[in-house]
Amino acid sequence: MACAPLMNGTRASSHPAGGDQRRLNHTAGRSAAPLLPDHWRLLLFWLVLLTVPFAAPNEYLVSLANLFLINVILIASLNLLMGYGGQISLGHAGFFGLGAYVSGILSAKVGLSAWIGLPAAMLATGLAALVIGVPVLRLRGLYLSMATLGWNAILVVMFNRLVELTGGPNGLLGVAPFSIGGFRLDTDLREFPLVWLVSLLVMLAILHVLHSRFGRALRAVATNELGAEALGIDSARTKLLFFVLSAGMAGIAGSLYVHINQYASPETFSISNSILYVVMVALGGSGTFWGPVLGALIYTAVPQLLLDYEDAELMLFGLGMLIVLIAFPRGLAGVPAALRDWHGGRQARPT
């Protein structure tokens, strides 16, 4: 998978004089800048999202915004592993489901608060990823994908068969919503601020980890494992760390999902959804910070737009995917660059 440079673009263009400019900047402070350019973009975009509940004509649109933000967490966490780490997991919906069922069962069967369920879901999925990651991450490429697919299949069987705990194919009922001192977050409007905040925190965590030695190690391992190991990077441990991190984030998304819907059923966490997440990572722009946001937007919005077409929905969806992926291999996040190249190419052409 492609790993786009993190430090190109805006940084390069803001340092036109190269080293001299940098020297000037470096005398300004002794530590790296607290805020990266993407911090500002992230903040701006999430502030715009904050207006949705006020601007939305109905609560249905707010429910879509909640779904979108949960999808952002799912696709961005998969992108971390797949886009930056080159490890294509077809088990992401499984981790999403594990988080949902852990948090949901703790609520419906044990009676624990969703505030306990959320960290518990994150820890449980992270722990599960740690346990299966050790053997599974020894596999490469397609074999890793197949193994994670198997893991997803096992989980779906468990969601269906452990009827006592999960409610089986009928789904898990009786999940309590998040509540703050008796104030139940049981409407889309009330849930929105929580989902908004958690998704922002997840995106910040991803941004920060990418701009650290851990993120560099991940991309180094993805690009050239031999070269990375020669620099002292433990490639197996690096992959495992991000497998666990990515799963933990999917667990967070699962917990949000189950307490918002107050319900979970196995088909939400099926293998076909795992495949769609992988497609959305690629469609948005694999290995780019903003790709998953675009991917989540499509994943949330397009099925709504195609509701009227019923049978044609999936076909049109598939056709759209094909066109985008063939025309823009770097995904939607790569469209501006692709257009720039195309435009530049046209201008450079001799007349």
Added chain:
Amino acid sequence: MSAALLKIEALNCYFQGLRAVADLGFTVAVGEIKAVIGPNGAGKSTLFNMIAGVTRPTSGHIFFDGDRIDTLPTFARARLGIARTFQNLQIFREMTVLENVVAGCHLRGHAGFTRAILRDRTFRTEERALEEASFELLERFNLVDKAYLPAGALSYGEMKVLELARALAGEPRLLLLDEPTAGLPRAEAEHIEGVVRDLNEQGMTVLLVEHNMRMVMSLSHDILVLNNGVRIAEGSGDEISRHPDVLTAYLGATDDA
């Protein structure tokens, strides 16, 4: 002679019965530049890969600074202070030039995962220090202007230099250079030669595989000659260039030549 930084003892490597390195032993002293030369297929690359941890020896021991390292994985050897460059480049093409070198600083980073996620002050101070150090290396190797380009956009010669800069970023104690000037025009090869000499004058120990004999002769304190996986000579440049077995191996010279 000062203490041995690298010590090879009775090292053997067979590939399905094919002898790549046989019963090889030598030491590299602290502060020394040692060159390993020999015709193609002499076992130089296998030797290098065994020291770096890419190939397991069939038998024998490798000691680094007194500790046995031949069972350690590559990254663990790097952590002890062994850095290397590759004959066929292994740079991170899709990362920027700067990121390649900062990645080379991996071992110098200590801020934990939580600090990285929170991006706290301790983390940012360290990050700045690593970036500063990387820029210094880029300046030294005339790559500052290209710091924000993807490494894959560099010329072959620049990539060679970048790989050397990246290897140095981890502040190693032993530098393994696998044909550092192969395929470079003379001026660039001389630049690298100068860099290696400067490094050595500052105390760096170097083990060098190189075909450029002029460079080997001018840089090395000691030269090891391999042929068919066996040591055929070891000594100073003068001794080597007069050694009959070396002449035979290289020139196919016979008594009447």
